Amino acid sequence: MARNTVLSLAKKVGEGHRVTMVTSYDYTMATLVEESGIDMILVGDSLGMTMLGYEDTIPVTLDDMVHHTRAVTRATHDTFVVGDLPFGTYQGSPEQALSSATRLMKEGCCQAVKLEGGTRVEAQIRAIVNAGIPVVGHIGMTPQSSNAFGGFKVQGKTVEAARRLVDDALAVERAGAFAVVLECVPSELAAYVTERLTSCFTIGIGAGADCDGQVLVCQDLLGMTTGGFKPRFVRNFAQVGQVIRDAYHDYAAAVEDGSFPAAENGFKIDASVMDEIREV
Ligand code: KIV
Numbered sequence: 608m609a610r611n612t613v614l615s616l617a618k619k620v621g622e623g624h625r626v627t628m629v630t631s632y633d634y635t636m637a638t639l640v641e642e643s644g645i646d647m648i649l650v651g652d653s654l655g656m657t658m659l660g661y662e663d664t665i666p667v668t669l670d671d672m673v674h675h676t677r678a679v680t681r682a683t684h685d686t687f688v689v690g691d692l693p694f695g696t697y698q699g700s701p702e703q704a705l706s707s708a709t710r711l712m713k714e715g716c717c718q719a720v721k722l723e724g725g726t727r728v729e730a731q732i733r734a735i736v737n738a739g740i741p742v743v744g745h746i747g748m749t750p751q752s753s754n755a756f757g758g759f760k761v762q763g764k765t766v767e768a769a770r771r772l773v774d775d776a777l778a779v780e781r782a783g784a785f786a787v788v789l790e791c792v793p794s795e796l797a798a799y800v801t802e803r804l805t806s807c808f809t810i811g812i813g814a815g816a817d818c819d820g821q822v823l824v825c826q827d828l829l830g831m832t833t834g835g836f837k838p839r840f841v842r843n844f845a846q847v848g849q850v851i852r853d854a855y856h857d858y859a860a861a862v863e864d865g866s867f868p869a870a871e872n873g874f875k876i877d878a879s880v881m882d883e884i885r886e887v
Contacts, residue, residue, distance in 0.1 A: 611646050611687035613719070613741050613785045619646070620808040626786075626820030628689075628810055629828060632658045632675045636825060637682035645686060649721065649743075649822060650676040652691040653750070657826050664750050667693040669707055676715030689743050690717035694751040697722050701734035708735045708742075721788065723749035725775020729782045736783035744779030744807070746772060747814065748791035759838075761791045761813070769796050776800045780807040788822060789814040791840070813840030 609615075616626055628647040631637040632654040640648055654675050655667040669692075676690040690711040697704035708720045719741035722728060732742050747762045756762075763772035772792060779787045786808050789797045794815025801809040801818050811818030823841065826832050830843035831851070837843070861867035 608685045610683075610685050610718075613687075616646060616687060617785065617808065620819045625818075626808065626810065628820060628822035630654075630657075630822070630824045631679050632825070634678045634682045637679040637686070640825075641683050641686050646820070647687045647689060647822075648679055648683065649689045650679050650691060650715070650717065651721075651824065652693045653824050655693075657824065663753060665694050665754075669693060669696050669710060672711060673714045676711060676717050680716040687719070688717040689719045689721050690715045692720055692722045697728065697731050698724075701730045704728070704731035705734045705738055708740050709738065712740055719743055719785070721745055723751050725772075726778040729778045732779060732782035732784050742782075742784040743810070744776075744782075744784040744787035745790065746775040746779065746787060746792075747789050750790075759791070761793065763792050763796050769793075772796065773800060773803065776804060776807075776809075780804050786810055786820075788812060789818060813838065 619626055626647065627645045628649055629640055629645055630651040630653055631640050631648045632650060637648060650672065652664040652667045652672065654671065655661040655664040658675065659667070659671065661667070672690055672693055676688070680688050692704070692707050692711065696707040704722065711717060711720055720735065721743040722731065722735075723745040724731075725744070725746045732744060735742050748756065748759060750759070753759055763769045776787060776789075784807050787804070788810045789800060789812070791813040792800070792811075792815075794817065797809065797811055797814035798817035808819035810820040810822050812822050827838075827841040828843070829845050829847040831848040833848070858867065
């Protein structure tokens with residue numbers, strides 16, 4: 608199989624198929640995603656929480672994103688990889704956005720970048736697209752603005768807010784993004800936005816089944832989160848966290864009772880060598 612491209616992804620959507628995307632932040636997981644045939648990987652700045660233990664995405668740096676994006680792209684040959692631009696690396700100006708996107712592409716070796724915001728970052732998206740870098744927009748509940756939203760809340764529920772969301776989607780499309788993430792948007796509104804956009808496909812997370820594709824955070828999808836809170840839009844497709852906990856528990860028990868390592872896990876030496884050693 609050849610690597611997915613902006614053209615093959617748009618073709619898939621145009622033919623009525625849904626696009627699949629999942630987050631990944633490291634080589635091992637990206638290898639598994641690649642082998643599963645998922646279309647796109649997002650190296651999301653959600654790695655601030657899932658990999659680095661921050662409370663939110665605000666502290667994530669461009670260095671962090673380059674480091675993790677490069678680990679993922681070392682593992683991928685067919686999967687289309689999108690690197691996330693973190694907070695404070697694009698909002699300032701189109702020049703800042705282009706410089707950050709260029710670094711993530713050159714050093715992270717990804718195929719596209721993602722950034723949050725609609726009308727307020729239209730000029731930034733245009734500058735990046737004009738430099739030949741594919742862009743994925745991200746509107747609705749944009750985690751980098753969670754402080755301004757007063758928390759992680761569903762967006763676009765009033766007439767005014769829904770109009771703003773539609774305007775944001777049209778701005779992202781006008782600026783040349785080839786896809787846009789709709790996060791925590793009422794399903795009917797997300798379906799309407801998906802219908803309105805013509806050159807930009809939608810990828811939903813908490814935005815219903817009528818988007819052109821879906822994205823989930825890897826740890827949510829695999830059932831690896833800790834702390835007990837599970838957002839409504841998440842489905843655990845496995846309980847990998849429990850499998851891992853059980854494996855660590857069994858390993859510790861086997862070490863403690865001496866059943867690991869077993870004879871077959873060790874290396875042999877000629878008896879004559881040991882005889883000589885013991886004689887010394
Ligand atoms: O950073 C991330 O993982 C994201 C997804 C939630 C879309 O932006």
